[in-house]
Structure formats: structure tokens, C-alpha cells
Amino acid sequence: MGMPKAVLFDLDGVIVDTAKHHYIAWRALANELGFEFTEHDNERLKGVSRMDSLNILLEVVGIELPDDKKALLAEQKNEQYVRAIKQMDTSDILPGVTDFLHALKEANIAFALGSASKNAPIILKNIGLLDAFDAIVDGNVISQAKPDPEVFLKGAxxxxxxxxxxxxxxxxxxxxxxxxxxGMYVVAVGDPEVLTGADDYIKDLSAMTLTRLEH
Structure with a gap:
């Protein structure tokens, strides 16, 4: 295909590291329910919507709850998470992000955010990147969670x-x-032994160049 015409970025773990804040909030909720929620359990929650994440947590600890109770727990978790991310700033931007976004701008390659997070605008504002993206698709405007392709198809x-x-x-x-x-080319930010099915793998965006985008 050569050089792509557009690039779509997930937020958590690609642009910023908010996974730690998610984990702390989910672990606190599990502890309140009387169960332990480990980092291993938390791996299943990455890239998943808030309510789907809660359902996974409840499945892990073996609890069934009515929808109204689940809605309250999801909101409780989100309130703790939002308190944490309000303290984020430019120092939370992951390595290579700023330089790579600048390179895309210079090359006139459009880029968008494609995240399940409903808090994406808050995070982007706090780290100074809210106006950097040509489009933002987040949990506020999609109805289907990943692995459904809706978020990326809307971005495109x-x-x-x-x-x-x-x-x-x-x-x-x-x-x-x-x-x-x-139907997109996918670059995984992480370990190929953990993440499968991607077309390319990098540790973080500091390893990415425009030349490497060509395929």
C-alpha cells in the first residue's frame, strides 16, 4: 500500500499510560466487594468499555448483580478514575508520541484518536493534545466496544x-x-508473545518512523 493516508491511535497505553489508574480503581472496587483483583486479571480489561470491564471483573470474582447495581458500581469506579486523571499533565505523554505526531503533521498524514474511553477528552486536554488530532472517536460516540471495528471505521x-x-x-x-x-494495518505497542495478530510490533512510539509506516 505504500505510505498510509491516515493513522488511528488508541489512547491508553499508546499516547498515555492510564492503565495504572484504571487498575487501581478496579482493584479498589473489587476489594470493596470482598475480593482480590490482580494485575493478571486486569489484562483482560485493556481496550474494553467500562461496563464490559465491570462484567469481566464480576465474572472473575464470581458475582452476579442486577443492572442497576452494576451501573452504580461502574460510576463509582469512574469517579475514582477521573479524580486520578485530573492530575495528569504533559509529563504523562509516553515516549515518542510528540515527535511522531509532529512528523505525521509535517507529512500531511491525517490522524485520529480511536478509544473506548469516555474520558478521552479530559485526558487529552490535560496533556495538551486535545487540538492535535484531526478527529476524536471515543466511548461517548460509539455503541460497540472493541473488538468490534466501529471505533476505527468511524475514525476513518x-x-x-x-x-x-x-x-x-x-x-x-x-x-x-x-x-x-x-481491514486496517495494525501496529501493536507491546510484546508479540502477549499480543497476537498484529502486522508490526514496537515497544513505544519512539521506535516509529514515517519510513516504517510504509508497507
Whole structure:
């Protein structure tokens, strides 16, 4: 395909590291319910919507609850998480992000955010990148969670680019699967022994160049 016409980025674990804040909030909720929630358990929550994450947590600890109770617990978790991310600033931007976004701008390659997080605008504002993206697709405007490709297909549509001409950067298995389901080229940010099915693998965006985007 050569150089892509657009790039789509997940937020958590690609642009910033909010996974620690998610884990702390979910672990606190599990402790309140009387159960332990480990970092290993938390791996299943990466790239997954808030309510789906809660359902996974309840499945892990073996609890069934009515929908109204689950809604309250999800909101409780989110309130703790939002308190944490309000303290984020430019120092939370992951290595290589700023330089790579600048390189894409210089090359006139459009880029969008494609995240399940409903708090994406808050995070982007706090780290000074809210106006950097050509489009933002987050949990407030999608109805299907990853691995459904909706988030990335909407991003491509907003950018006016065909899915086959897009590259996705993802750090979660659900997100990698969503990118492939969308018919896009996927670069995984993480360990190839943990994340499967991607077209390329990097440790972080400091390893990425425009030349490497060509394929």
C-alpha cells in the first residue's frame, strides 16, 4: 500500500499510560466487594468499555448483580478514575508520541484518536493534545466496544480515508482485533508473545518512523 493516508491511535497505553489508574480503581472496587483483583486479571480489561470491564471483573470474582447495581458500581469506579486523571499533565505523554505526531503533521498524514474511553477528552486536554488530532472517536460516540471495528471505521470515515489506507496503533488484544476487523494495518505497542495478530510490533512510539509506516 505504500505510505498510509491516515493513522488511528488508541489512547491508553499508546499516547498515555492510564492503565495504572484504571487498575487501581478496579482493584479498589473489587476489594470493596470482598475480593482480590490482580494485575493478571486486569489484562483482560485493556481496550474494553467500562461496563464490559465491570462484567469481566464480576465474572472473575464470581458475582452476579442486577443492572442497576452494576451501573452504580461502574460510576463509582469512574469517579475514582477521573479524580486520578485530573492530575495528569504533559509529563504523562509516553515516549515518542510528540515527535511522531509532529512528523505525521509535517507529512500531511491525517490522524485520529480511536478509544473506548469516555474520558478521552479530559485526558487529552490535560496533556495538551486535545487540538492535535484531526478527529476524536471515543466511548461517548460509539455503541460497540472493541473488538468490534466501529471505533476505527468511524475514525476513518471522519478523516475521509478508506479503511485499507489506515494504520492503527494499539496496545490491547481487543484493539488489535478491532483494527484487523476493520481491514486496517495494525501496529501493536507491546510484546508479540502477549499480543497476537498484529502486522508490526514496537515497544513505544519512539521506535516509529514515517519510513516504517510504509508497507
Amino acid at each position: 470515515k471522519l478523516l475521509g480515508v478508506a479503511p485499507k489506507d489506515c494504520v492503527v496503533f494499539e496496545d490491547a488484544q481487543a484493539g488489535i482485533d478491532a483494527g484487523k476487523n476493520a
